[in-house]
Amino acid sequence: ALRAVAPRDLAGMRVAVSAGGTREPIDPVRFLGNRSSGRQGAALAAEAAARGAQVILVAANVSADVLAGARHPNVEVRPVATAAELGDAMREAAASADVVIMAAAVADYRPKTAADQKLTKEDGVLERIELVENEDIVAGLAASRPEGQTVVSFAAETNADASARRERAARKRERKGVDLLVVNRADAEHGFEKADNAVEIIGEGGAVAASAEGSKREVARAIWDAVTVRRTPR
Ligand code: CTP
């Protein structure tokens, strides 16, 4: 459902959101990448700003038209390309944030070396690219978070079975040490490169704290609602 006026329930809060997908260079003209458009992260930034938060949006390879959806006086965009750059930018933004949301799709691996000249077949057939693992950025942020900070991560799952998705998500939440883990189903109708999204938000003990389906803005609203509930003392 749409809403005429956003509540101001995030007023005075500082938030750091990552969006998009990292690109890991192979040579000056090629990279290892993924299909994340950055729309969900941009919607999270826009929703937070509309509700009064001060937002840093760390944007990995997000197009200008997607970023236009997050244009707001309270949103500062910091563009990055690689996982290493995204990690640096998020550590800096997170240092003074009340809430951190890692919506970006981060490459799990990067080429061990990037060629400084374009690879050419004249040099011979390229048979393999040696990879090294990227550090888990959100796990690092969660492990060294300032007192009282809420950390949220995402997980894109292609498994069609809802209970299998939840079980994997609960394990991932524990492993990363985050408060909330947003599971989005990545399939032909939902998730990457699509206007709509369908998510479950996994909290304490692997329980489903909330679920939402609809536009990425509607999903963003449900995520901020879940963050707010979690941060409100009862
Ligand atoms: N993430 C991260 N650093 C990485 C990889 C992922 O911070 N090097 C973050 C993503 O931004 C996302 C969350 O971790 O918020 C989940 O990513 P996902 O790929 O689902 O988890 P992985 O731990 O990489 O597990 P998998 O083997 O399923 O890819």
Ligand code: CA
């Ligand atoms: Ca991964």
